[in-house]
Amino acid sequence: MSTTATHRTARGSGKEPVAVVGVGQTKHVSARRDVSMAGLVREAAGRALRDAELTWADIDAVVIGKAPDFFEGVMMPELYLADALGAVGKPMLRVHTAGSVGGSTALVAANLVAARVHRTVLTVAFEKQSESNAMWGLSLPVPFQQPLLAGAGGFFAPHVRAYMRRTSAPEHIGALVAYKDRRNALKNPYAHLHEEDITLEKVRSSPMLWDPIRYSETCPSSDGACAMVLSDREGAARAPRPPAWVHGGAMRSEPTLFAGKDAVSPRAGSDCAADVYRQAGITDPRREIDAVEMYVPFSWYEPMWLENLGFAAEGEGWKLTESGATGLDGDLPVNPSGGVLSTNPIGASGMLRFAEAALQVRGLAGEHQVPGARRALGHAYGGGSQFFAMWLVGAEPPVS
Amino acid sequence: MTGTDTRKAAVVAFAQTDHVRAADGLSEVEMLLPVLREVLDRTGLSTGEIDFTCSGSSDYLAGRPFSFTMALDGVGAWPPISESHVEMDGAWALYEAWVKLLTGEADTALVYAWGKSSPGELPMVLTRQLDPYYLAPLWPDSVSLAALQARSVLDAGLADEEELAGIAARSRRAAEDNPHVRQRGPAARTAGGYLAAPLRAHDVPPVTDGAAAVVLAAGDAVDRLTDHPVWISGMDHRIEAHGLGVRDLTDSPSTRLAAERAGLFDPGAPPPDIAELHAPFTSQEVILRNALRLGEETVVNPSGGPLAANPVMAAGLVRIGEAAARLARGEGRRAVAHATSGPCLQHNLVAVLDTDGAAEGEPR
Numbered sequence: 001m002s003t004t005a006t007h008r009t010a011r012g013s014g015k016e017p018v019a020v021v022g023v024g025q026t027k028h029v030s031a032r033r034d035v036s037m038a039g040l041v042r043e044a045a046g047r048a049l050r051d052a053e054l055t056w057a058d059i060d061a062v063v064i065g066k067a068p069d070f071f072e073g074v075m076m077p078e079l080y081l082a083d084a085l086g087a088v089g090k091p092m093l094r095v096h097t098a099g100s101v102g103g104s105t106a107l108v109a110a111n112l113v114a115a116r117v118h119r120t121v122l123t124v125a126f127e128k129q130s131e132s133n134a135m136w137g138l139s140l141p142v143p144f145q146q147p148l149l150a151g152a153g154g155f156f157a158p159h160v161r162a163y164m165r166r167t168s169a170p171e172h173i174g175a176l177v178a179y180k181d182r183r184n185a186l187k188n189p190y191a192h193l194h195e196e197d198i199t200l201e202k203v204r205s206s207p208m209l210w211d212p213i214r215y216s217e218t219c220p221s222s223d224g225a226c227a228m229v230l231s232d233r234e235g236a237a238r239a240p241r242p243p244a245w246v247h248g249g250a251m252r253s254e255p256t257l258f259a260g261k262d263a264v265s266p267r268a269g270s271d272c273a274a275d276v277y278r279q280a281g282i283t284d285p286r287r288e289i290d291a292v293e294m295y296v297p298f299s300w301y302e303p304m305w306l307e308n309l310g311f312a313a314e315g316e317g318w319k320l321t322e323s324g325a326t327g328l329d330g331d332l333p334v335n336p337s338g339g340v341l342s343t344n345p346i347g348a349s350g351m352l353r354f355a356e357a358a359l360q361v362r363g364l365a366g367e368h369q370v371p372g373a374r375r376a377l378g379h380a381y382g383g384g385s386q387f388f389a390m391w392l393v394g395a396e397p398p399v400s
Numbered sequence: 401m402t403g404t405d406t407r408k409a410a411v412v413a414f415a416q417t418d419h420v421r422a423a424d425g426l427s428e429v430e431m432l433l434p435v436l437r438e439v440l441d442r443t444g445l446s447t448g449e450i451d452f453t454c455s456g457s458s459d460y461l462a463g464r465p466f467s468f469t470m471a472l473d474g475v476g477a478w479p480p481i482s483e484s485h486v487e488m489d490g491a492w493a494l495y496e497a498w499v500k501l502l503t504g505e506a507d508t509a510l511v512y513a514w515g516k517s518s519p520g521e522l523p524m525v526l527t528r529q530l531d532p533y534y535l536a537p538l539w540p541d542s543v544s545l546a547a548l549q550a551r552s553v554l555d556a557g558l559a560d561e562e563e564l565a566g567i568a569a570r571s572r573r574a575a576e577d578n579p580h581v582r583q584r585g586p587a588a589r590t591a592g593g594y595l596a597a598p599l600r601a602h603d604v605p606p607v608t609d610g611a612a613a614v615v616l617a618a619g620d621a622v623d624r625l626t627d628h629p630v631w632i633s634g635m636d637h638r639i640e641a642h643g644l645g646v647r648d649l650t651d652s653p654s655t656r657l658a659a660e661r662a663g664l665f666d667p668g669a670p671p672p673d674i675a676e677l678h679a680p681f682t683s684q685e686v687i688l689r690n691a692l693r694l695g696e697e698t699v700v701n702p703s704g705g706p707l708a709a710n711p712v713m714a715a716g717l718v719r720i721g722e723a724a725a726r727l728a729r730g731e732g733r734r735a736v737a738h739a740t741s742g743p744c745l746q747h748n749l750v751a752v753l754d755t756d757g758a759a760e761g762e763p764r
């Protein structure tokens with residue numbers, strides 16, 4: 001038997017526990033004209049390293065993710081970004097799983113540590129949407145898609161309408177979510193939208209874009225990047241600040257369109273959540289999870305995902321939102337960071353959810369900290385509600 | 401499915417298309433579907449029995465964003481599957497799947513990759529992967545960049561044009577036995593001028609459409625799925641600086657380092673019987689042979705290599721599949737497979753494969 005590979009997996013049995021020891025992100029804005037793509041990702045990565053009090057030399061491998069290369073006009077940009085991310089001489093992986101990519105990228109990086117292939121991994125996700133026009137970048141040319149299906153909103157609006165019909169949810173729920181998330185964003189210095197003068201009435205009277213989705217219920221187009229440093233037990237023990245421990249992580253995919261697909265509550269989403277809860281020993285997510293960062297690009301996706309992820313029974317998600325339970329002072333704060341509705345560098349949006357969940361259980365979320373958060377869920381989705389990536393992080397190391 | 405301290409993964413099945421100049425009339429998913437069926441049939445598994453699926457492809461070949469979402473239809477991802485995708489050659493999808501198997505979270509993995517280079521002008525499309533601020537605006541095509549590298553190889557005295565022609569001839573001769581490739585036959589040496597000096601037509605890979613798929617297994621699943629497992633005894637990949645001006649183009653330190661980490665040079669390890677090298681240009685084979693320290697005892701690119709068929713995004717995965725298939729057929733006991741990405745061998749992956757030991761019941 002040859003002696004290779006196995007020597008790197010010989011430090012113990014079972015999976016190595018994975019800890020988030022550093023988190024960094026850029027200030028997200030509509031156009032970062034002051035930095036190149038390389039400057040953007042390096043800014044986030046540098047902050048994650050500073051948080052972990054590590055240097056580029058401490059990093060064994062880099063895992064980078066972003067959504068379609070067309071958004072910046074660079075094919076496989078990781079090749080050009082290798083230098084800026086200190087990856088020269090190291091392994092560099094590039095993940096692309098549509099909108100869920102930020103989450104998937106973190107999970108791929110976590111597996112490198114869990115498998116004991118590497119000990120400390122830098123993971124980065126970014127989008128510089130100002131380099132192009134994301135809405136038209138998402139509008140595929142004929143014959144791939146029918147004409148006039150402009151942007152993601154055009155795709156998702158019918159699913160929102162279907163949810164409203166199915167659950168008899170009142171019209172104002174979406175505005176409540178948008179108002180809450182934009183208010184939360186005021187407490188997050190990195191958030192793109194800081195609408196100091198936002199009112200519920202302003203959200204409700206904003207122009208209708210894709211019926212029933214109004215302008216103020218949609219995510220912005222952002223330039224931004226997010227980075228995390230993941231490490232093993234030894235790395236966590238050396239970390240200067242409390243780590244977040246990965247208690248469960250999973251990806252699930254299903255086809256874009258097929259007869260019988262439930263676009264409102266896709267099975268890939270509920271299966272993915274169930275897998276994560278099983279790994280983390282969660283049996284009652286509503287009671288056992290203290291904060292949720294979920295991917296809500298259009299306001300109505302909060303009640304929809306609350307049901308899909310098992311926080312509310314079918315048809316009850318909007319009632320949870322309406323009750324105020326998902327507010328920063330509620331018993332299940334959802335998107336305390338302001339979420340995708342306030343910040344959306346598409347390729348990074350999923351990783352921001354994962355990273356914000358980690359900040360919550362580390363107690364480092366600043367003004368938008370959920371007091372005493374011990375377990376938090378990070379959630380991302382992409383494509384035609386078909387790609388899902390989630391992780392559950394905790395303040396304590398996993399038991400097994 | 402618990403991880404153990406000596407968990408190893410094996411290639412248990414491989415399938416590829418008959419690679420062609422242009423798969424006109426076939427969508428990408430139509431090109432891919434038969435390959436997915438074939439590789440699953442070889443293991444007797446259905447999509448639902450695969451623990452993890454990972455693919456590699458590029459939107460810039462497809463000419464549309466999210467092109468991989470359509471390919472997922474060919475897998476039949478219902479009920480939902482645990483799945484991921486890299487915007488890289490399928491060899492890196494295989495790497496991601498291998499890591500997943502090592503964690504113990506999965507015992508079986510389906511890996512696939514595809515690329516249709518024919519709809520666009522490949523050398524121009526590949527200019528889009530260069531530094532967008534300083535290099536891409538000059539539109540230096542991939543053949544011209546490879547020619548710069550070939551020139552450095554010649555200038556350094558590592559090879560001469562005759563030797564490069566010999567590499568092309570050997571590849572095309574080997575390809576005669578490979579029904580899947582598109583360029584074969586003895587008439588390799590092209591008369592006539594340079595395509596981009598010092599590269600002539602025979603030094604350059606054919607534009608190719610194609611797809612490939614591999615099934616990996618670990619743990620008890622290996623014995624269940626095959627009598628001839630080919631073990632991945634080590635795998636590693638390394639990237640170099642992007643700027644050609646800061647690299648020594650006559651060498652591939654990233655390949656050497658990846659090979660070292662993958663165990664190719666382990667003390668006492670025999671030289672590989674087979675090397676499948678992802679060297680689309682003849683001069684790159686010279687560089688890779690040196691980096692991998694390959695000698696006369698190793699047969700290089702018995703499949704014909706990328707000079708016989710170069711389905712971009714799948715060509716690296718094909719190297720691993722070809723090397724594994726040959727070991728499974730008893731053509732050797734140890735092989736090295738290599739994949740590359742980026743201009744002039746910027747990013748390189750090395751997998752060391754063997755059929756020794758574990759098959760006799762050693763712990764794994």
